[in-house]
Amino acid sequence: MSVTVRVPAKVNVQLAVGAARPDGFHDLANVFLAVGLYDEVTVTPADELRVTCAGPDAGQVPLDRTNLAARAALALAERYGRDADVHLHIAKDIPVAGGMAGGSADGAGALLACDALWGTGASREELLALCAELGSDVPFSLVGGAALGTGRGERLTELEVGGAFHWVFAMAARGLSTPAVFREFDRLARGREIPVPVASQDLLGALAKGDADALAAAVSNDLQPAALSLFPELADTLAAGRAAGALASLVSGSGPTTAFLARDAEGAEAIAGALRASGTCRTVRTAAGPVPGAALV
Numbered sequence: 001m002s003v004t005v006r007v008p009a010k011v012n013v014q015l016a017v018g019a020a021r022p023d024g025f026h027d028l029a030n031v032f033l034a035v036g037l038y039d040e041v042t043v044t045p046a047d048e049l050r051v052t053c054a055g056p057d058a059g060q061v062p063l064d065r066t067n068l069a070a071r072a073a074l075a076l077a078e079r080y081g082r083d084a085d086v087h088l089h090i091a092k093d094i095p096v097a098g099g100m101a102g103g104s105a106d107g108a109g110a111l112l113a114c115d116a117l118w119g120t121g122a123s124r125e126e127l128l129a130l131c132a133e134l135g136s137d138v139p140f141s142l143v144g145g146a147a148l149g150t151g152r153g154e155r156l157t158e159l160e161v162g163g164a165f166h167w168v169f170a171m172a173a174r175g176l177s178t179p180a181v182f183r184e185f186d187r188l189a190r191g192r193e194i195p196v197p198v199a200s201q202d203l204l205g206a207l208a209k210g211d212a213d214a215l216a217a218a219v220s221n222d223l224q225p226a227a228l229s230l231f232p233e234l235a236d237t238l239a240a241g242r243a244a245g246a247l248a249s250l251v252s253g254s255g256p257t258t259a260f261l262a263r264d265a266e267g268a269e270a271i272a273g274a275l276r277a278s279g280t281c282r283t284v285r286t287a288a289g290p291v292p293g294a295a296l297v
């Protein structure tokens, strides 16, 4: 018997970052939108814990116990007194180290799949608490849709969204390490007063209305200067998307994937074509959101 769970990627439509906390994390006002790019995690009983991965970026994914899917299976097994002798297979379509919560998606997917396989009877709250232990983005991968994340991003308030938003994502030639981007944020912020992060009411209103122009005017990412500082060529990708008519262009989360908001699906295809022709990125994908979070298939 095996269980498969499909989990979406995310884009951060607002990422407000506060000062570094004593524990090294940063308080955030993090507005997540789940978009239709998916990883699938399949769990099958086995003689020992084993991870395999297939997909264009599979070579960059660790297959040992540092893999977030393996860590999720081990955490759930420990909490509910099971053994974690399972084969976890990840069909990976979300870019690796791209700022789209790919590893987090696999963590949430493995947790839900193992939970279904083992019949632990864990409540949604218990699963969300385990997700938060695995990583700041993991609870959102479980929940999906749209949500405001506070604390280090793990405390979620689900948000109403009034329509679909159409996006283009440009994947970069190399990844960026999330801790390195936060460190660069700290370096750039040195000697400056950092305001307490708060969600933008204009942005929440634009999401609720499903208004792409209003959303474009309100998107922001406090990690973008740090990502650009570590990866200056991203400015060329952002400029190419703007020139192609994107309503908004921004770095997704900690980057280096760049995200472009289009008016509709047709507009997204046109921007995607122009980005491909620009030669400023590795691959280009289109996806709409919001979509539901991790779910059994």
Ligand SMILES: C[C@](O)(CO)[C@H](O)COP(=O)(O)OP(=O)(O)OC[C@H]1O[C@@H](n2ccc(N)nc2=O)[C@H](O)[C@@H]1O
Pocket (backbone or CB within 6 Å): 012, 015, 024, 025, 026, 027, 028, 030, 099, 101, 104, 134, 135, 136, 137, 138, 151, 152, 153, 178, 179, 182, 253, 254
């Ligand atoms: C950049 C975002 O993707 C935006 O959604 C997230 O904030 C990062 O979430 P994530 O990849 O799940 O991050 P975690 O695995 O929890 O943390 C990785 C590292 O990122 C930094 N980190 C992460 C989240 C946060 N609120 N403050 C931080 O400073 C810390 O150095 C931490 O050691």
Ligand SMILES: Nc1ncnc2c1ncn2[C@@H]1O[C@H](COP(=O)(O)OP(=O)(O)OP(=O)(O)O)[C@@H](O)[C@H]1O
Pocket (backbone or CB within 6 Å): 060, 061, 062, 066, 067, 068, 069, 090, 095, 096, 097, 098, 099, 100, 101, 102, 103, 104, 106, 107, 137, 175, 176, 178, 253, 254, 255
């Ligand atoms: N299942 C996994 N898939 C991909 N990377 C993983 C996984 N488990 C652990 N990792 C490690 O985590 C690193 C970050 O990968 P990931 O794809 O999660 O980054 P990301 O999308 O930028 O994350 P986020 O948007 O949450 O900051 C990888 O370089 C890899 O070493």
